Amino acid sequence: MPVAVAGFVLSTRGSDARPFRSGLWAGLVFGVVFYFSHIFWMRAVGIPAWIALSTLEALFYGLMGGASALLQRHRWWPLWFASAWAAIEVLRSGWPLSGMPWGRLAFGVVDTPLAEALPYAGAVGVSFLAALLGALLAWVVRGAHGPAAGERGRVTAAVVLAALVAVLAVPALAPWRAEETGTFDVAVVQGDVPGPGDDILYDFRRVTQNHVDATVDLGARIDAGETTRPDLVLWPENSTATDPFADEQTHAGILEAVAAVDVPVLVGAIVDGTGPDQVLNQGIVWDPVTGAGERYTKRNPVPFGEYIPWRAVFTKYQFFDRLREVGRDMLHGTRDEPLPIDGVPVADAICFDIAYDDGLVAQVRNGAELLVVQSSNATFIRTDQIDQQFAITRLRALETGRWVAVATTNGVSGVIAPDGTVVATAEPRTRAVLQEEVGLVDGLTPAMRIGPWSGRAAAALGALGVLLGLLAYRRSGRGDRSAAPAHDEQENGVTRVSEPA
Template sequence: MRVGLPAHEHDRSFPSWPGRDGGTEKVDRVVVPTARPQRAKRQGRSKTGGRSVGAVWLRMLAAVLAGFVLYAGSPPRDLWWVAPIAFAVFAAIVQNRKARAGFGYGLLFGFAFLLPLLGWLQDFLGADFGPWPWLGVAGVQALFIGLAGAGMARVSRLPGAPVWMAAVFVTAETLRSSVPFGGFPWGRLAFTQDTGPFLPLAALGGTALVSFAVALVGGGLAEIVHRARAPRRWSAPLAAVLVPVVAGLAMLPFIGTDPNAGTARVAIVQGNAPNLGLGLLYKDNVIHANHIAAAQKLVDDVKAGRMPQPDFVVLPEQVGSWGPSQNDPDLSAIAAQLGVPLVVGGLGQDTDGDLHNEIVRWDPGSGAGDRYIKQHLVPFAETIPMRPVARLVSPFVDRFRQDMVPDDKPGVLDVGSVRLGVGICYDVAYDDVFTGAAQKGATLLAVPTNNAWYGHSEMSYQQLAMSRLRAVEHGRAVLVSATSGVSAVVQPDGTVTQQTELFTAQNLVADVPLRSTQTVATELGSAPMWTLAVLGVGAVVLSWWRPRRTTAA
């Protein structure tokens, strides 16, 4: 008889004794357990567990560092190449992990990226409300990047993983640009690419394609590093790295800048505003007076020959405030003296009591004309959900007793011979605003904005980067008119030819090209975004279905 005990136990042998038939019966070795091997086994498990825990902490630290590096490569720093490297680290961390681990690493990566990127929220609200609005917005948005990490972990096991991982990330960007409360597109990968070889891809597929290209290169780099551990074919991940770069460079000659619809001489008025943060809430009259004074200086400079006569003048957001009669004698006087239209932003109230953030064409003699009403309102500022709760984190609850009302019509104003496409401030972060304007025949784009709330933070430069991407996306020059800076003239290839400083009163005059040719991105509209979203969702679904099918087979 054999006693079946574990082979690793210490064993002792006993001699034979007489059998029943007079012979001898040999007894097999009897195994007697001892404490020392069991203790060694437990110690081995502890060491293995310790290594596992240590690896988790290292991956967590790497996710945080990668997120911060992504921020460090964002505008106003001209470091376009940092984004794919930071994304490569993130992709390597979540590769072949469980979905819940991918979510955790994605949450850390997103929070480390968005918290410093959105530091201007703390500059804006921190003195009165503490860090909670800043932490809250960054945290909510980081949840979407956590979802991206979970999805990327799932699809990383599929063939062609870099493609699916990039599509999943773009899907998460699309989702957080839509919900909650209308979404918050700030911090998309595309907005890190206001220079570099990926920027021309905006003319093919807009921001979605640019984000996809950055993520694809990052995923390809991660796969190359992964395959370096064991000899495998590198052709697929190498293609994932090279194809987007080569495609972007190949697009460069096709980025049109010629004035195929003529030229226009435009003036941009930056009247400045006091650097008061929340104190600006009740300083509408100061902003109005500063910009009327700056516009009057433009009039004087034109009459004295120090500046050329413009075809029209662009003033920032929130310069005016008017009721249904839309009466402003100061603006009418400036338009009359220059003899050209003004394009000016303000708060307007209709006869039915609706409030709008709008841009109005102010004509010499006749005054207010056509207008554009802002499409994407800022949550907890221009539109305020859950007002009793919002009062804890937003001063706008008491400033505006009712929500502003958005519109869904593209902003195209006929200003003289120019078809001017308009988006207000926050609008520039959304794809549909200028796409709709360009599709409706806009030959020039403008972004009136009020960034005086955010002090000397990076917010104005981040917004300028978005305007540069929109210029390339639609092949149009873009005029950025800000109350306190940064105002700028952006050419159709994304280059900035004139730019003001923060918190200065300064006027710009420039000749800009008018263009009527539509880019592929303009014609396709949201199709590239939806295509990538379908690929991302489909890849996640396949990651669940494919293993079950394999097991069943």
């Protein structure tokens, strides 16, 4: 990763005449190559969606390339470059529409020495550190101010790089670990998806019945003394693809499952919205005594997958015919408070929510002691998306210092410890129940205490760096225009060109 970032830096240095434009084109090429391959799995939704989303995200790398060319024009540019890189990641993670966080540097550091920095610096901070490593490596290659700086610049860069590596060794030698205040027994249900396995609507009633049957079987094993009674049973997103309050068969199945285990079941349900063209994606706490209670609504529905922006425009064209399959638009959730389940505050994230900072950070800062993820990755079950998302989930365990339980319809389900270790996992495309006793943590990591301020600081530093780069470019431009023209001198019949002082 640092080598790749260093390559980005060196290729976006830009020409002296038009640095932003030349840097922009180099950054755009980088973005196209990286993002089209990184989210190749989006072709499972549709080739137009893959092309459109990849092209949009590649533009951000073009913007970063232009900024990089400007930032490299003044002293200590690696600091400004890393700040701008982290700021661009934050920007594209929330805009346009709900943004697309996939491809952030921090999402690739699990199982590397940088992972131990996550509890201290968070995802934004670790992206900054990874970008800074790459920028310093490029500084070593080119010298402090380009090849003309010679060995002095390279020595300075090497010393700074070594100092950063030494700083990053501190979290690895003294990893952040929270004291557990209690335990919680969680049963994760992966019911499987019938038929081809990649279409949740192929037989949505069988999907629900699979989760009901798995939970009833768990209840039978509890009654037989083969396993302990959990404190919570976790179902995935889309475990009911129809409104359980409006559909009698689905409602009856949930009641049967909850009664069998006699503990709360967090059901992933599609619920009708207030209007005929609206729908909600919710995690509903279904209590064996009081019934359906607290709910978490997915905060970040996927554009063009779960709702269609500018629907009237896009559905006019045959090229976007598949968008018509999204018949109703999913509404955004706004909940910042964790779900109270059996006296324990639990933070919920539904599928792609795990890649966004806002919802999880808010719930943890508001007292969540355990994280759960409800996901339906059936559409991507034959792609690398399911592994990428699980890696992001492991990052969140490290960043928050919390245990994480993940339930998916058919992969990847698992239980993750606060140090990112995968304690249990289920094979994709199988029916399974994972039951683990996990720890409860109420302490906040430094990253959670910092919260959104790391992103704000990166944005401020990045903007300041670009401003300074623009000023340096304008000053150099004025200097060139105001300089006296060179004049020729004759000496012994040889013409010499004298440059102005």
